[in-house]
Amino acid sequence: MGLTAGDGFVCGLLMDSAQPYCWGNSIYIQMGVPQPMVSGVIYSEISAGDHHLCALRKPDNRRGNANTSLVDCWGYNMTASYVFDGMFKLITAGSVFNCGLFSDNGTVSCWGDETGSSITSLIPRDKRFRRISAGGYHVCGILEGKDSKVFCWGRSLDLEEQISVAAAYYRGEGSVDQAPNESMVTVVGGRFHACGIKFSDHGVICWGFSIKKSTPPPTGVKVYEVAAGDYFTCGVLAEKSLQPICWGLGFPSSLPMAVSPGLCVDLPCSEGFYEFNHETQPCKSPSTRVCLPCSTACPVGMYQTSSCTRDSDRQCGFNCSNCASADCFSNCTSSNTSSVVVPVKKKNGKFWSMQMPVFVIEIVFAVLFVFVVSLAACLYVRYKLHKYQFVVRESSMPPTKNNGNHPSMLKENSKIQPDNLDEIKIRRARMFTYEELETATGGFKEESQVGKGSFSCVFKGVLKDGTVVAVKRAIISADLKKNSKEFHTELDLLSRLNHAHLLNLLGYCEEGGERLLVYEFMAHGSLHQHLHSKNPKLKEQLDWVKRVTIAVQAARGIEYLHGYACPPVIHRDIKSSNILIDEEHNARVSDFGLSLLGPADSSSPLAELPAGTLGYLDPEYYRLHYLTTKSDVYSFGVLLLEILSGRKAIDMQFEEGNIVEWAVPQIKAGDVSSILDPALKHPEDPEALRKIANVAYKCVRMRGKDRPSMDKVTTALEQALVFLMGNHCSEQPILPTEVVLGSSRLHKKSSQRSSNRSEMTTDITTEGDDQRFEFRAPSWITFPSVTSSQRRKSSVSEADMVDGKTLEGKINIGNVVGDGGDGVMMMRCLEEEIRPASPQESLFLQHNF
Numbered sequence: 001m002g003l004t005a006g007d008g009f010v011c012g013l014l015m016d017s018a019q020p021y022c023w024g025n026s027i028y029i030q031m032g033v034p035q036p037m038v039s040g041v042i043y044s045e046i047s048a049g050d051h052h053l054c055a056l057r058k059p060d061n062r063r064g065n066a067n068t069s070l071v072d073c074w075g076y077n078m079t080a081s082y083v084f085d086g087m088f089k090l091i092t093a094g095s096v097f098n099c100g101l102f103s104d105n106g107t108v109s110c111w112g113d114e115t116g117s118s119i120t121s122l123i124p125r126d127k128r129f130r131r132i133s134a135g136g137y138h139v140c141g142i143l144e145g146k147d148s149k150v151f152c153w154g155r156s157l158d159l160e161e162q163i164s165v166a167a168a169y170y171r172g173e174g175s176v177d178q179a180p181n182e183s184m185v186t187v188v189g190g191r192f193h194a195c196g197i198k199f200s201d202h203g204v205i206c207w208g209f210s211i212k213k214s215t216p217p218p219t220g221v222k223v224y225e226v227a228a229g230d231y232f233t234c235g236v237l238a239e240k241s242l243q244p245i246c247w248g249l250g251f252p253s254s255l256p257m258a259v260s261p262g263l264c265v266d267l268p269c270s271e272g273f274y275e276f277n278h279e280t281q282p283c284k285s286p287s288t289r290v291c292l293p294c295s296t297a298c299p300v301g302m303y304q305t306s307s308c309t310r311d312s313d314r315q316c317g318f319n320c321s322n323c324a325s326a327d328c329f330s331n332c333t334s335s336n337t338s339s340v341v342v343p344v345k346k347k348n349g350k351f352w353s354m355q356m357p358v359f360v361i362e363i364v365f366a367v368l369f370v371f372v373v374s375l376a377a378c379l380y381v382r383y384k385l386h387k388y389q390f391v392v393r394e395s396s397m398p399p400t401k402n403n404g405n406h407p408s409m410l411k412e413n414s415k416i417q418p419d420n421l422d423e424i425k426i427r428r429a430r431m432f433t434y435e436e437l438e439t440a441t442g443g444f445k446e447e448s449q450v451g452k453g454s455f456s457c458v459f460k461g462v463l464k465d466g467t468v469v470a471v472k473r474a475i476i477s478a479d480l481k482k483n484s485k486e487f488h489t490e491l492d493l494l495s496r497l498n499h500a501h502l503l504n505l506l507g508y509c510e511e512g513g514e515r516l517l518v519y520e521f522m523a524h525g526s527l528h529q530h531l532h533s534k535n536p537k538l539k540e541q542l543d544w545v546k547r548v549t550i551a552v553q554a555a556r557g558i559e560y561l562h563g564y565a566c567p568p569v570i571h572r573d574i575k576s577s578n579i580l581i582d583e584e585h586n587a588r589v590s591d592f593g594l595s596l597l598g599p600a601d602s603s604s605p606l607a608e609l610p611a612g613t614l615g616y617l618d619p620e621y622y623r624l625h626y627l628t629t630k631s632d633v634y635s636f637g638v639l640l641l642e643i644l645s646g647r648k649a650i651d652m653q654f655e656e657g658n659i660v661e662w663a664v665p666q667i668k669a670g671d672v673s674s675i676l677d678p679a680l681k682h683p684e685d686p687e688a689l690r691k692i693a694n695v696a697y698k699c700v701r702m703r704g705k706d707r708p709s710m711d712k713v714t715t716a717l718e719q720a721l722v723f724l725m726g727n728h729c730s731e732q733p734i735l736p737t738e739v740v741l742g743s744s745r746l747h748k749k750s751s752q753r754s755s756n757r758s759e760m761t762t763d764i765t766t767e768g769d770d771q772r773f774e775f776r777a778p779s780w781i782t783f784p785s786v787t788s789s790q791r792r793k794s795s796v797s798e799a800d801m802v803d804g805k806t807l808e809g810k811i812n813i814g815n816v817v818g819d820g821g822d823g824v825m826m827m828r829c830l831e832e833e834i835r836p837a838s839p840q841e842s843l844f845l846q847h848n849f
């Protein structure tokens with residue numbers, strides 16, 4: 001194979017040096033010729049897994065190793081040279097392993113991550129293969145012999161278990177190692193599925209698991225070649241067009257017009273191959289042709305009608321007088337049971353004459369049906385619109401600040417006046433002209449640039465009225481559609497959300513191809529810049545208290561997204577560069593470009609293709625597309641480890657480059673001090689950091705359902721912060737005022753909380769996530785908003801209830817504000833912020849909760 005691709009990278013064999021050359025965006029496979037590379041070595045074949053590449057060396061008879069195979073691999077966990085007794089015919093890569101097929105005896109040898117795949121221990125030693133193809137955690141091969149049946153093996157128990165958990169999002173008859181009992185010409189492997197081309201009719205057949213929204217494999221078409229991606233497969237249509245077609249999920253949307261089923265080689269084709277003659281003529285030179293391998297035998301139940309010739313493959317036919325398979329029955333007509341194969345033209349003619357009236361009736365019926373349904377739909381929509389307009393006219397209430405912000409109201413309004421939808425959604429954000437922002441940032445000059453993301457550059461700017469802002473300008477790419485999507489997601493979400501620890505959107509600009517978002521300027525940049533700065537002073541600026549405060553604040557922002565926004569929002573890209581720090585070192589969660597509105601019930605996950613940042617990606621989401629709010633919890637766990645250790649989520653300069661794999665064993669062993677950032681002095685009492693490390697460890701558990709929810713994480717972090725600060729710091733509020741505007745979910749939450757009170761225990765940092773007591777921060781951390789006030793109220797009473805004692809003594813709250821004076825004031829604030837629900841809002845609440 002001269003071209004192969006892994007996760008975010010592609011490699012090809014260079015024509016001149018016959019060495020691999022890679023490009024793309026992978027931290028494991030660098031651009032260029034992979035290193036280390038032995039000079040002068042040439043390769044015959046390459047194959048790439050998720051994060052690795054293997055290349056089969058061309059045999060070098062001069063070195064006397066004629067009967068050995070040498071394979072060089074590079075990338076995650078695989079960089080080494082592997083030597084095997086015997087010659088490999090081909091090599092093939094799964095996600096985390098590689099296999100080779102020996103040419104002399106058809107046996108297989110595999111190497112790589114055995115724990116993830118069990119591939120080596122499951123190799124069928126007694127079987128001989130003609131060809132093999134590996135997918136995610138399995139290998140399928142076509143067995144030698146007349147039958148050409150397929151045999152697959154390999155699995156990950158862990159994955160299988162996860163798939164069964166996520167069964168609602170996968171479909172499939174069984175696991176991928178249960179191949180259908182069919183003779184096949186070729187087979188390929190995806191992540192949890194495999195597909196093959198059937199011998200009988202060259203149609204495709206797939207098995208294993210696929211994601212629910214996947215499109216099914218094509219039927220009734222012949223294909224020449226197939227290739228598989230993680231969750232999709234593509235094939236080249238054999239008969240007419242040589243057009244590629246894909247099925248499954250997540251395949252490329254723009255496909256080339258026609259694809260040659262092989263390379264053009266000089267005529268004549270070698271023995272066992274036939275010339276591929278096609279009207280599209282894939283080969284330019286008249287003396288070259290694509291040579292395709294002749295099939296070696298006819299499948300069971302068929303017999304040879306003509307042998308392999310120079311320009312045609314072996315032809316096989318069914319014996320219609322003795323059909324034993326469904327394929328045979330469908331190929332033979334009842335009127336012709338004695339003949340071997342019914343001539344196609346005759347068969348078609350008769351078929352059409354019988355079927356035509358039926359088709360005509362069906363089409364007339366379908367047209368009538370569509371007409372009636374459309375008419376009914378139009379009448380229904382008209383009726384609804386009329387009703388809503390009536391409700392609006394009836395409503396005497398002018399749009400106040402709060403009711404406009406209410407998501408439910410946005411929904412209803414959008415139904416009433418579709419033309420005003422955009423206006424309503426982005427009502428809080430001001431529209432800027434491009435010129436205004438260009439002036440504010442000095443023409444987007446380089447010195448104004450404060451950061452750069454994958455899809456945008458961020459500039460510092462000063463508006464005419466003196467407001468300092470950050471202007472995020474989407475990098476103008478050919479894919480304006482993608483830019484616009486992320487732009488609108490962020491614009492839409494930020495316009496609806498409002499929380500002290502979410503970055504505030506001030507405005508936007510959408511002119512021509514330009515997409516700009518205007519935010520409050522965060523004077524201290526991102527948490528990433530602080531934690532990973534080469535400047536030790538910048539690192540030290542965030543001492544332990546500041547770091548943990550930032551963690552608490554970020555957790556609150558995310559908790560708001562999950563628990564109080566309606567519908568809940570899954571951020572999908574929680575990482576240190578998306579936690580921004582303002583002048584007073586308060587944290588704001590930013591970058592909603594990838595966010596999704598989740599299902600109201602977090603136990604029903606979204607099947608979304610993975611997006612996010614490597615190192616922070618929830619494995620369950622990454623592998624299974626199982627996306628819930630717990631995916632954000634995983635990323636937040638990685639962020640906590642980053643805060644504690646000062647290490648990047650993935651840092652290949654360390655032997656254990658992945659922060660989770662490095663830190664979790666140490667936390668589990670109780671050795672938290674060894675993961676703490678050496679740039680900071682260890683605190684006198686490391687208990688608080690130990691608690692945070694435990695929270696982080698729970699957040700990064702493999703299964704989402706074993707991770708705590710964000711509200712529990714926040715509670716535990718707040719408690720740790722109190723431990724960390726001791727008495728002396730408790731005089732001043734360290735967390736700024738939260739402002740949470742109306743969310744209907746709120747009402748449910750608070751009532752749930754009060755009804756749950758009796759079940760609550762003390763600490764999520766102790767084992768067992770069902771411990772429900774939500775310890776809340778002491779009152780000097782002010783919560784004059786709805787959520788916060790309610791929390792505070794319940795916290796005080798909950799704290800009072802633990803073991804019948806108050807917790808004051810235990811945690812030494814210091815200047816606790818009693819439930820008297822300030823508490824009353826806070827409740828008044830609450831009423832001012834959230835007015836009583838309007839009739840429409842009440843209706844919405846009743847309807848939804």
Ligand SMILES: Nc1ncnc2c1ncn2[C@@H]1O[C@H](COP(=O)(O)OP(=O)(O)OP(=O)(O)O)[C@@H](O)[C@H]1O
Pocket residue numbers: 450451452453454455456457458470472503519520521522523525526529573577578580590591
């Ligand atoms: N409001 C802001 N104030 C100050 N600096 C900001 C602001 N917003 C972003 N930045 C800086 O710009 C950088 C890039 O931000 P952006 O959100 O575009 O990308 P990212 O999240 O780092 O990367 P990606 O988009 O690839 O996930 C941030 O890391 C931060 O340093």
